[in-house]
Amino acid sequence: FNRDIFMADTDLSKVLSECCEAARSGYELASGEKDVLDGILTSAEEKIRETAVEYKVSPCEIVGIGETLEGQLSEIQGSIDDLRMSFSEDLDALERDLEKFSITLFGRTMAGKSTLMEVLTEGDGSAIGMGAQRTTRDIRSYEWNGLAVTDVPGIGAFEGEEDTRLAFDAAKTADLIVFLLTDDAPQAVEADCFRQVKDLGKPVIVIMNVKVSVDSGKSVKLVERDMNRAFDYERIEEIRKQFCKFAEPFGQDWSSVPFVAAHLKSAYEAVKCEKEGDLEKADFWRRISHIDDLKSLICEEVSVRGKYIRVKTFADIITNPMIETLSGLDWQSRMNESQGRVIADKKRALEKRKESFTKEGKKRIEAFMMRLKTELRTDVATFAEDHYNDKMADIEWGKVIKEKDIEGRCKTLLDDMEAEVDGIIQETIREITSELKYVSVDSIERSFLTPALVDAKRIVSWTSLIVGGGGTVAAMILTLAGVEVAAGPVGWIAAGIGLAGGIGVLFIESRGDKLAKARARLEKELNESVNATCDSIWSQLEKNLKRLVKGKIDLVISELGKIESVIDSLASTQDELADSLRLELRSLNMTFTFKIGNAVFGEEEASKSLAKITTAARIPGVCTLLSEASEGAVTDEFRSKMQDLIAEDVKVVTANDDARVFLSGVLEGMVAPHNIECDEENDIVTIKTDNKDVKLYNRLRLLEQFAPYKIGG
Secondary structure (H helix, E strand, O other): OOOOOOOOOOOOHHHHHHHHHHHHHHHHHHHHHHHHHHHHHHHHHHHHHHHHHHHHHOOOOOOOHHHHHHHHHHHHHHHHHHHHHHHHHHHHHHHHOOOOOEEEEEEEOOOOHHHHHHHHHOOOOOOOOOOOOOOOOOOEEEEEOOEEEEEOOOEOOOOOHHHHHHHHHHHHOOOEEEEEEEOOOOOHHHHHHHHHHHHOOOOEEEEEEOOOOOOOOOOHHHHHHHHHHHOOHHHHHHHHHHHHHOOHHHOOOOOOOOEEEEOHHHHHHHHHHHHOOOHHHHHHHHHHHOHHHHHHHHHHHHHHHHHHHHHHHHHHHHHHHHHHHHHHHHHHHHHHHHHHHHHHHHHHHHHHHHHHHHHHHHHHHHHHHHHHHHHHHHHHHHHHHHHOOOOOHHHHHHHHHHHHOHHHHHHHHHHHHHHHHHHHHHHHHHHHHOOOOOOOHHHHHHHHOOOOOOOHHHOOOHHHHHHHHHHHHHHHHHHOOOOOOOOOHHHHHHHHHHHHHOHHHHOOOOHHHHHHHHHHHHHHHHHHHHHHHHHHHHHHHHHHHHHHHHHHHHHHHHHHHHHHHHHHHHHHHHHHHHHHHHHHHHHHHHHHHHHHHHHHHOHHHHHHHHOOEEEEEEEOOOEEEEEEOOOOOOOHHHHHHHHHHHOOEEEEEEOOOOHHHHHHHHOOOOOOHHHEEEEOOOOEEEEOOOOOOHHHHHHHHHHHHHOOOEEEO
């Protein structure tokens, strides 16, 4: 910077007046965007309510799934509320301080923030910490040279999570961050916090607080010698380079960040000496402290970039949460669509397995019944031979049937089929839950696998049917002799009494003929009874098979359909919200670019260049990417001036009819066009790369704003 132009005591009144006008312009920009976003978010809320109604009309019966899906709806609503609140709270805070250019002092505990405050306010030193004690527990504000300076809690202090949160909350609405380091080796925790500050998109000045002992017993010459060594250019430059190396893993470049070294304790000694009237000593301490370099750098930053920074502050209050929300929505939408496809695939597979199981189940029932008929018919022939003249034939036939345990065998068959159904469901659940993390296998198992759908009470008492058949057959046989009796043993006894009275009639036929006819008739009637009863059992088994399929497999298919429907609705809502935010973000980026261009070149000249810019994407504090209609449309002069004024890397990509070539350009060639696939039907870009560079990640975040696609790969 030019010390001859920007002195430590430069009057910033005129500059700050221009900054205030710029802030009003920025506030109008942000307020207009907030109103548009309110409309977008309100539309999304309506879609969420519709999805919630759709779900509640036909809620999933799986234990736990309902709460989870309601939770997803609630989370989306919460995200919308948080986004709206973020806009409102931060914008309200900026409006209250519309006339102030805000600087926030940021740095780890004992870096020298409180000392700098005492220097700038010419205080009595009461705020300066002692030893390792954390002193800045609350946010403190003061004014210097017309600038509003905020001293925030130190970062990285013991049990300092709350302090760090307060510091970052204050930094969100700052126009400029002054980040303090010390000249002992830069620490990773400082670099990580600096990265987070850069992610806020704020312009930053780094002050390195040089630590040199200035004890009262030390001679002036010794102090000056030590100071000269500490401020050696090569030494300071080496420390700066060490700190900038921390930027590489974050995909950032800190080499252009303004960097100045100062000895704040000496600067405060100058303040004390001036108060005591010792101007010679005060001048000595001021000179060796390099505090004027620090003040001049702040004045230069405000004078040269102040009005652009103020517009940028308001734009970024809207831009930053939109970018984060956009990334989150795209990720959630991809996840829900992927999960929806998994559920749809498993539902289709289950439908096929249901068809196969039903077909095989009918075959198993058929085979079971054919075996049973064969057994019973064999038993009928033997039984008829032995019992055609037995008054107690029905009781004896009942014993034969009881030994067959037909009811138990039928139940075993159905139990086996139900176990197979449970296995099918369990396998389906395992496949789903291995990919879907929001449903626990236990919750579904409790719903579908525990309650038995077939039990003994629901199965017809086949034994009683068959046993009853014996009595009926006996009654039919005896009717031939002209005796009408009731079925059962009593009927046989009554028949025996009746037969004695009609014996003469029976003698008309030979005894052998009568017995042969009785045996044949008994066998015929038993076989007919067996056939009728087996047909009834067969029918009952198939009804139970249908009930088993409907009560378990169909229920799971139905529930998966409900889940799929709700997830599709969620994904659709997220897609629509993301697309709306993407369009509005591009509009905001273009408006911001126009404002900066107009301020730099004048409206007429800027319009010529800006008319050739088709769209813009930004990651505040990191990069602005402009898409030009034709190569060379955006001049190097425009790009470099914009880059200097907004303290962001400004890049240009040329539009191309080949989407893959254009997208490769957006990714700065880190992914070749042949490794990019565009699925127009599903609006998905698949990027094939093994590159883990964070720079590619930042480029992907820019691509999210450019392309009407979700990014996969």
